[in-house]
Amino acid sequence: MVQKRNMSISKITTAAKQLVNEDGAEQLSFSRVADVLGVRPQAMYAYFPGKEQLKVALIIDFLDELTANIEKKLVGVAGEQALTIFGERLHTLLLAQPEMTRLAFGGINYRHQEVANEHLRELINLLEQLIAPYTANHTEMLNEARLFRALVFGYVQNELWGLFQFSPVPAQDSFEAALKQVIGTITSDS
Structure with a gap:
């Protein structure tokens, strides 16, 4: 107590x-x-003051944990290896806490929660820094980062919904192949 x-x-x-x-x-x-x-x-x-503020605090804490965990794994790593680590780590961390993932990426509107949005931006900025060396301009970098995020979050969401459970190809194998493909696309355009 x-x-x-x-x-x-x-x-x-x-x-x-x-x-x-x-x-x-x-x-x-x-x-x-x-x-x-x-x-x-x-x-x-x-x-x-209320339950919504508690939820926002939980989301901020979760986002900070994700960012710190990924940053720790990226120390001394760059290039394609860094992108692979970012993608694999984010995928694993999101699946490890499915209910927190659902809350953080479906429980609030980030446009109306400026503080939470700032913490989400830290995670996104980390990815954008990894992608920037492979792009010619800001627009291209944003597009490549969105593609990368769509892959990771798309797989996580499909796994959480159970859409891969009856597939003859394990979801992890499929994710790793798709991640490699996206990273190849991002890094070969430079």
Whole structure:
């Protein structure tokens, strides 16, 4: 049981993230988080004005984890190998927390959540930095980055929906082949 004086944003988001991963974002409520923490729901209002702000905090935390994890794997790596690591790592991390992925990439409108959008931009900027050396201009770089993201997120979404479960080709094999193809397209145009 967490004492009210020992409450923190971190403790609340950790408990909320646990609930989202177990039951989905639709089941997230202050009362359920409070039950996990052993406090009254009203105690959480000092940290979050409402459930939407809690969801945004969870999304920001998730996006920051993704970016930090990928950045760590990219230390000392460049070129095609860096693009491969970025794609494989993002794919793996998104599938490892399917409910958080659903929340982060379907639970809010980033146009109306400027703070969350800034954290998403950090992840996107990392990819764009990896692609930029292979492009002639900003427009080409944006198009190549969108293609890359569409591949990763498309595969993740199809896997989360279960659309690859009866295929004779394992989803991971198909993803790796498609990623290699997209990276080849991006790097050969330079």
